Amino acid sequence: xxxxxxxxxxxxxxxxxxxxxxxxxxxxxxxxxxxxxxxxxxxxxxxxxxxxxxxxxxxxxxxxxxxxxxxxxxxxxxxxxxxxxxxxxxxxxxxxxxxxxxxxxxxxxxxxxxxxxxxxxxxxxxxxxxxxxxxxxxxxxxxxxxxxxxxxxxxxxxxxxxxxxxxxxxxxxxxxxxxxxxxxxxxxxxxxxxxxxxxxxxxxxxxxxxxxxxxxxxxxxxxxxxxxxxxxxxxxxxxxxxxx
Amino acid sequence: xxxxxxxxxxxxxxxxxxxxxxxxxxxxxxxxxxxxxxxxxxxxxxxxxxxxxxxxxxxxxxxxxxxxxxxxxxxxxxxxxxxxxxxxxxxxxxxxxxxxxxxxxxxxxxxxxxxxxxxxxxxxxxxxxxxxxxxxxxxxxxxxxxxxxxxxxxxxxxxxxxxxxxxxxxxxxxxxxxxxxxxxxxxxxxxxxxxxxxxxxxxxxxxxxxxxxxxxxxxxxxxxxxxxxxxxxxxxxxxxxxxxxxxxxxxxxxxxxxxxxxxxxxxxxxxxxxxxxxxxxxxxxxxxxxxxxxxxxxxxxxxxxxxxxxxxxxxxxxxxx
Numbered sequence: 001x002x003x004x005x006x007x008x009x010x011x012x013x014x015x016x017x018x019x020x021x022x023x024x025x026x027x028x029x030x031x032x033x034x035x036x037x038x039x040x041x042x043x044x045x046x047x048x049x050x051x052x053x054x055x056x057x058x059x060x061x062x063x064x065x066x067x068x069x070x071x072x073x074x075x076x077x078x079x080x081x082x083x084x085x086x087x088x089x090x091x092x093x094x095x096x097x098x099x100x101x102x103x104x105x106x107x108x109x110x111x112x113x114x115x116x117x118x119x120x121x122x123x124x125x126x127x128x129x130x131x132x133x134x135x136x137x138x139x140x141x142x143x144x145x146x147x148x149x150x151x152x153x154x155x156x157x158x159x160x161x162x163x164x165x166x167x168x169x170x171x172x173x174x175x176x177x178x179x180x181x182x183x184x185x186x187x188x189x190x191x192x193x194x195x196x197x198x199x200x201x202x203x204x205x206x207x208x209x210x211x212x213x214x215x216x217x218x219x220x221x222x223x224x225x226x227x228x229x230x231x232x233x234x235x236x237x238x239x240x241x242x243x244x
Numbered sequence: 245x246x247x248x249x250x251x252x253x254x255x256x257x258x259x260x261x262x263x264x265x266x267x268x269x270x271x272x273x274x275x276x277x278x279x280x281x282x283x284x285x286x287x288x289x290x291x292x293x294x295x296x297x298x299x300x301x302x303x304x305x306x307x308x309x310x311x312x313x314x315x316x317x318x319x320x321x322x323x324x325x326x327x328x329x330x331x332x333x334x335x336x337x338x339x340x341x342x343x344x345x346x347x348x349x350x351x352x353x354x355x356x357x358x359x360x361x362x363x364x365x366x367x368x369x370x371x372x373x374x375x376x377x378x379x380x381x382x383x384x385x386x387x388x389x390x391x392x393x394x395x396x397x398x399x400x401x402x403x404x405x406x407x408x409x410x411x412x413x414x415x416x417x418x419x420x421x422x423x424x425x426x427x428x429x430x431x432x433x434x435x436x437x438x439x440x441x442x443x444x445x446x447x448x449x450x451x452x453x454x455x456x457x458x459x460x461x462x463x464x465x466x467x468x469x470x471x472x473x474x475x476x477x478x479x480x481x482x483x484x485x486x487x488x489x490x491x492x493x494x495x496x497x498x499x500x501x502x503x504x505x506x507x508x509x510x511x512x513x514x515x516x517x518x519x520x521x522x523x524x525x526x527x528x529x530x531x532x533x534x535x536x537x538x539x540x541x542x543x544x545x546x547x548x549x550x551x552x553x554x555x556x557x558x559x560x561x562x563x564x565x
Contacts, residue, residue: 127350
């Protein structure tokens with residue numbers, strides 16, 4: 001089985017978000033980059049599947065050279081080789097086009113990624129890839145087992161779960177609890193340095209572009225209600241906030 | 245040319261967030277001097293679809309056949325793509341949800357459309373087509389220009405407050421060809437909590453964290469939710485510990501919600517939790533620790549033991565009813 005896992009490189013979930021250049025670019029100063037948390041789940045399950053079935057696992061990132069630490073980490077966790085498409089991942093369609101282009105050439109059985117990236121939260125890349133390749137796309141996948149040519153999947157739907165069976169190839173957007181995040185061991189970290197990382201140029205063009213960033217308005221002061229008069233809250237929610 | 249809104253059907257009725265999307269679509273149609281079309285896919289009675297008229301739609305296209313009764317991402321996007329082609333729709337609008345994202349993503353792939361999610365305001369047409377969207381899970385906004393011929397917008401809940409009329413929409417059936425691969429992914433079982441509003445749709449949410457000390461202590465929270473008619477949610481640790489089901493986890497890596505009221509009990513307010521709930525209109529925090537960071541993001545706060553506070557709130561709500 002050939003697996004392609006697509007990872008994003010995003011600010012750590014605890015990072016303070018700010019903008020520079022008159023609010024036209026994201027301020028990267030002091031921000032630690034990590035593998036997208038959802039992508040990390042996809043990667044962890046892909047490593048397990050590779051161990052179970054003895055296939056190959058390629059990791060793909062669309063990003064500039066500053067994402068290489070995240071790619072090396074994915075290699076240390078268990079991917080065999082890596083491809084980086086050398087471009088800023090600013091547009092969902094553009095990123096999907098890169099993934100589809102690489103996937104077509106590599107003839108993969110499974111193309112896995114997170115349900116969404118934690119920076120732009122669009123959650124559409126897997127679907128666009130599936131459409132371009134003409135194969136089904138499923139998201140958010142919470143359980144995945146492979147039996148022969150069939151994937152058994154459990155997917156979250158609003159207020160519940162759906163169990164599906166589908167034949168490969170497939171594109172999957174993943175989330176917990178599909179697998180536990182993996183931590184690279186020393187042997188993995190050493191071997192990751194020698195694993196191949198191919199850098200390729202992008203194809204096509206972005207269809208959207210960010211012109212400006214802004215921050216939400218500051219929250220006003222919190223109105224405190226003494227615990228012994230807690231019931232007064234209900235009156236405030238009804239008459240002042242008018243939400244119940 | 246027309247503006248096309250894909251409206252989701254859940255349990256035979258149009259979802260509230262889809263009604264918002266229809267109203268938003270009617271405003272975009274006005275802005276761009278086009279007509280508005282609504283596409284609904286799946287099983288629903290005509291009477292349940294006519295309500296789209298209250299939100300500004302004169303016509304609803306209804307696609308319903310046996311292979312569309314269960315939501316199928318490939319089949320639904322086939323329908324949406326063909327409707328957009330037939331009615332020459334260059335602007336496609338949906339309310340963001342996991343189903344709508346999946347469906348519009350494939351449609352974007354088919355139509356080479358620029359797609360932008362979590363849109364929070366009407367588009368700015370003064371220089372091309374620019375939308376404001378929420379990014380970094382609600383921590384910031386990005387003004388984003390869509391430069392493709394076909395544009396797809398996924399709206400965030402509460403992006404617009406609809407003014408409702410009593411006009412009824414006419415219903416017209418719409419047939420599409422479903423691609424062969426659509427039925428490759430077969431649903432073998434569906435497990436769904438019944439009788440509760442799914443969190444992304446909920447207007448009132450009561451949520452619990454590790455401060456409640458164990459799953460056996462959830463009853464006071466459930467009682468308040470029940471009295472309010474609210475949905476229940478939880479923090480990531482609570483779902484990781486299996487105290488509550490996974491689909492209740494709200495936060496950066498869980499469900500993102502935008503209710504009118506969010507009541508957090510025993511949740512300290514880690515930045516990752518705030519990211520999933522910061523689009524709530526009003527936030528109430530109940531915590532024993534006066535230094536809990538969540539109070540800084542709250543509108544109303546009570547420093548106290550949730551087990552003493554919650555029954556008082558429940559009694560006060562019941563006294564109203």
